[in-house]
Amino acid sequence: MDLLLNLMVNGLATGMLIFLLAAGLTLIFGLMDVLNFAHGGLFAWGAYCGVWVYGMTGSFMTAIVGAVLTGVILGYVTERFIIQPVYGNHVQQILITLGLMLVLSEMLKVVFGPNQIVAAPPDYLAGSWQLGDVVIIKYRAFIILVGVIVFALVHYVLKNTKIGLTVRAGVMNKEMVQALGINIKKVFMLVFMIGSAMAALGGVLLAPYSGVIYAEMGMDFAILAFIVVVIGGMGNFVGSLFAAMLIGLSGAFMTYFVPDLSLAVNMLLMAVVLVVRPQGLFGAKG
Amino acid sequence: MLKHFNKSPVWVLISSAALILLPFVNDSRSLMIMITQIFILAIFAMSYDLLLGYTGIVSFGHAMFFGIGAYSTGVLLSRFEPTMLWLLVSIAVGMVVAAIVSYFVGLLTLRLSNHFYAMLTLALAGLFLVVAEKWRSLTLGNDGFTFRVPDVMRDRLSFYLICLILMVAVFFFLMRLTNSPMGKVLLAVRENEARTQSLGFKTIHYKLISSVVAGVIASLSGSLYVLSLRFVNTSVFALDVTLDALLMTILGGVGTLIGPIIGAAIIEVSHHWLSELGKSYVIFERWIIFFGILYILAVMFFPKGIVGTVKEIRWKKKRPSKVETNNKNKRIAG
Amino acid sequence: MTTLLEVNEIQTYIGQYHILQGVSFQVRKGEVTVLLGRNGAGKTTSLRSIMGLNPISDGQITYNGKDISKLATYHIANRGIGFVPEDQGIFGELTVEENMKIAMQKQDEETLARMDKILTLFPDLKTYWKKQGGYLSGGQKQMLSIARAYLNKNELLLIDEPSKGLAPIVVEKVMESIMEMKDETTIVLVEQNFRMALGVGDTYYIIDDGRSVGTGNMKELAENEELKRKYLGIA
Numbered sequence: 011m012d013l014l015l016n017l018m019v020n021g022l023a024t025g026m027l028i029f030l031l032a033a034g035l036t037l038i039f040g041l042m043d044v045l046n047f048a049h050g051g052l053f054a055w056g057a058y059c060g061v062w063v064y065g066m067t068g069s070f071m072t073a074i075v076g077a078v079l080t081g082v083i084l085g086y087v088t089e090r091f092i093i094q095p096v097y098g099n100h101v102q103q104i105l106i107t108l109g110l111m112l113v114l115s116e117m118l119k120v121v122f123g124p125n126q127i128v129a130a131p132p133d134y135l136a137g138s139w140q141l142g143d144v145v146i147i148k149y150r151a152f153i154i155l156v157g158v159i160v161f162a163l164v165h166y167v168l169k170n171t172k173i174g175l176t177v178r179a180g181v182m183n184k185e186m187v188q189a190l191g192i193n194i195k196k197v198f199m200l201v202f203m204i205g206s207a208m209a210a211l212g213g214v215l216l217a218p219y220s221g222v223i224y225a226e227m228g229m230d231f232a233i234l235a236f237i238v239v240v241i242g243g244m245g246n247f248v249g250s251l252f253a254a255m256l257i258g259l260s261g262a263f264m265t266y267f268v269p270d271l272s273l274a275v276n277m278l279l280m281a282v283v284l285v286v287r288p289q290g291l292f293g294a295k296g
Numbered sequence: 297m298l299k300h301f302n303k304s305p306v307w308v309l310i311s312s313a314a315l316i317l318l319p320f321v322n323d324s325r326s327l328m329i330m331i332t333q334i335f336i337l338a339i340f341a342m343s344y345d346l347l348l349g350y351t352g353i354v355s356f357g358h359a360m361f362f363g364i365g366a367y368s369t370g371v372l373l374s375r376f377e378p379t380m381l382w383l384l385v386s387i388a389v390g391m392v393v394a395a396i397v398s399y400f401v402g403l404l405t406l407r408l409s410n411h412f413y414a415m416l417t418l419a420l421a422g423l424f425l426v427v428a429e430k431w432r433s434l435t436l437g438n439d440g441f442t443f444r445v446p447d448v449m450r451d452r453l454s455f456y457l458i459c460l461i462l463m464v465a466v467f468f469f470l471m472r473l474t475n476s477p478m479g480k481v482l483l484a485v486r487e488n489e490a491r492t493q494s495l496g497f498k499t500i501h502y503k504l505i506s507s508v509v510a511g512v513i514a515s516l517s518g519s520l521y522v523l524s525l526r527f528v529n530t531s532v533f534a535l536d537v538t539l540d541a542l543l544m545t546i547l548g549g550v551g552t553l554i555g556p557i558i559g560a561a562i563i564e565v566s567h568h569w570l571s572e573l574g575k576s577y578v579i580f581e582r583w584i585i586f587f588g589i590l591y592i593l594a595v596m597f598f599p600k601g602i603v604g605t606v607k608e609i610r611w612k613k614k615r616p617s618k619v620e621t622n623n624k625n626k627r628i629a630g
Numbered sequence: 631m632t633t634l635l636e637v638n639e640i641q642t643y644i645g646q647y648h649i650l651q652g653v654s655f656q657v658r659k660g661e662v663t664v665l666l667g668r669n670g671a672g673k674t675t676s677l678r679s680i681m682g683l684n685p686i687s688d689g690q691i692t693y694n695g696k697d698i699s700k701l702a703t704y705h706i707a708n709r710g711i712g713f714v715p716e717d718q719g720i721f722g723e724l725t726v727e728e729n730m731k732i733a734m735q736k737q738d739e740e741t742l743a744r745m746d747k748i749l750t751l752f753p754d755l756k757t758y759w760k761k762q763g764g765y766l767s768g769g770q771k772q773m774l775s776i777a778r779a780y781l782n783k784n785e786l787l788l789i790d791e792p793s794k795g796l797a798p799i800v801v802e803k804v805m806e807s808i809m810e811m812k813d814e815t816t817i818v819l820v821e822q823n824f825r826m827a828l829g830v831g832d833t834y835y836i837i838d839d840g841r842s843v844g845t846g847n848m849k850e851l852a853e854n855e856e857l858k859r860k861y862l863g864i865a
Contacts (some may be wrong), residue, residue, distance in 0.1 A: 185719070
């Protein structure tokens with residue numbers, strides 16, 4: 011019982027991190043028709059910059075702000091200088107974002123050095139709560155909490171604000187949004203920046219969770235995020251949450267019981283979804 | 297389009313004749329080894345060009361097939377006798393496995409959009425890398441293992457010539473394939489898949505053939521690659537391998553076959569040069585950054601590559617005209 | 631009467647297809663100008679080119695005396711041109727309310743007054759206010775699309791085949807609404823339904839093979855059997 015619960019909390023925490031990465035990916039894809047292969051790079055940059063700020067200031071909350079800012083800035087630069095010039099050409103976009111991924115992870119090694127960097131949660135988030143028989147590690151609960159808050163916030167914005175409406179409308183019909191007098195390019199940029207910020211947030215949250223960060227972590231997590239995006243349905247924000255939980259949980263349980271197969275199981279899940287429901291498990295009608 | 301004035305076969309023949317003679321003129325061992333590597337990588341890059349340049353498919357997992365060939369050869373030669381027979385068997389096994397894998401990957405994703413194929417191949421190659429790392433009893437993981445190769449292959453000169461011959465053979469095979477009626481359909485798929493489909497072609501069928509052929513040839517290059525090193529480790533599955541193929545193809549010129557060969561030469565030579573520089577200047581230790589930046593710039597400003605751009609310039613000189621080929625996804629309205 | 635929109639010899643490519651090869655027409659303020667012609671003649675592309683959705687490669691589009699041919703679509707829309715596309719462009723997963731909300735550029739008295747007028751004109755929209763656009767009937771979608779374009783104080787509406795695929799009784803309804811809006815707005819209408827075109831149109835232009843080939847008063851066209859047979863396939 012204790013074990014199952016722990017694995018579950020573990021899985022949900024990992025799932026939330028993957029969600030933060032996948033949500034941006036799926037929103038950007040749905041709206042802009044761009045699959046950003048550099049998204050994992052933003053995740054890694056968030057982690058490194060966050061840990062750096064944490065080390066400089068000693069405040070984990072400042073570190074989170076720093077990571078989010080890093081994401082916003084890198085998101086802006088990426089959208090403006092990498093994505094925009096090749097807008098509308100899928101092949102070029104796919105190729106160029108992968109190149110950016112490479113540059114981003116190599117730049118990490120140049121700026122922060124090629125070695126792994128150690129990170130630990132702040133004191134107030136270290137340790138665990140004991141509830142009867144059950145032990146809940148504080149930091150994991152914190153990750154889940156942050157994930158839920160971000161989800162609720164973005165979900166609220168998408169549902170209830172004009173900008174959210176515009177984003178959802180843009181996913182369905184970009185031309186019409188423009189014909190109604192809205193500059194969709196601005197919306198693109200905003201969504202890209204928010205998506206990048208979420209990725210960077212995921213990165214900095216991961217750091218104390220896994221204990222170490224390394225330049226290739228972006229790609230490792232990006233692969234999980236891709237699987238989530240496929241399972242949840244490309245462009246489906248809510249779907250990405252469920253799929254991320256699914257992948258997180260399956261990862262946690264598999265890692266415990268049959269560690270060697272955990273990635274394979276996720277891949278298999280994705281393959282099954284691709285065959286049975288290529289629009290994703292939570293894909294919209296039509 | 298531009299294929300009417302294609303003189304590349306002639307050039308390939310002339311240059312390969314020169315390359316046959318080269319070892320007899322210049323007996324630098326390191327030069328010969330480097331050129332052999334170029335031949336092998338050129339085979340790999342050409343197989344990538346079949347996908348990217350001739351079919352318009354973006355694969356981020358081409359390393360997967362390279363690695364399949366590499367491990368088939370490495371494992372079989374280390375487990376059994378290092379004879380020509382086992383070598384051929386190992387290459388054949390690699391090709392068959394690559395064919396099967398590429399067939400199923402294609403079947404899963406080729407009917408979906410380009411994004412899916414790129415993503416799935418990236419993820420699958422990641423999976424292969426993990427499997428290779430975990431299956432230590434077979435692969436010894438990242439440490440890898442050395443193995444003995446047949447005597448013929450031990451001789452650098454004969455290996456050089458074999459690789460050269462194979463590269464030329466692959467070039468002409470792909471040339472033939474892309475100029476065949478099937479190749480025309482592939483080009484049509486690249487230009488406008490929906491229309492090709494409405495003309496009655498089962499495009500998925502053609503895309504599958506293209507991805508299987510590309511996978512098989514990539515596996516061959518992987519086999520040759522580990523033969524040259526007599527060593528194999530998990531790095532053959534790394535993303536860098538795919539990126540190398542991408543860079544070679546794009547820099548040289550997509551959809552030209554000759555481009556990837558030129559690209560392979562440029563990348564391999566600059567690899568050497570940059571790692572040399574890295575010994576004196578620290579920044580060049582991270583030479584991948586330069587390739588990454590070069591690659592981004594090439595995609596952005598130079599999407600036709602060296603060969604494509606040269607062809608375009610010659611073409612424009614011959615007859616100036618304004619042909620618009622972009623915007624292929626827009627619908628035709630009444 | 632003054633000219634509101636002038637389309638001058640525009641050329642438009644879609645991919646490598648040369649769709650518009652010299653379309654010209656003038657839209658006078660307060661009129662309903664009808665573009666007629668066979669399927670594939672270039673009527674829809676003409677409207678899309680005005681909106682900047684299929685940018686022109688040559689020629690000129692002047693609106694209110696200013697060249698708008700190089701502007702981005704949203705700029706064009708913000709200059710006061712409303713667009714009702716051929717497929718209505720309804721956001722299927724948004725409710726009727728949200729579809730209207732997204733179109734609403736200002737929330738002033740005037741817009742709210744227009745909203746009231748819309749809801750009296752199309753009571754169906756009020757009934758299905760919270761329903762997703764994708765579940766509306768064809769006629770309701772058409773009304774929503776027109777309503778969306780009419781909501782802002784647009785001087786010009788471009789309406790593409792509003793009668794397409796609708797039952798005759800619904801066509802009547804749509805026609806009525808266009809007549810209603812005619813008082814305050816100039817309209818360019820693409821229409822295959824000749825009866826409807828005749829009912830609401832003032833001036834006609836015939837487009838054939840990507841070119842303007844004829845123009846005149848709508849009432850005169852009704853009697854010109856030759857033109858009708860040659861370009862419109864009706865007798």
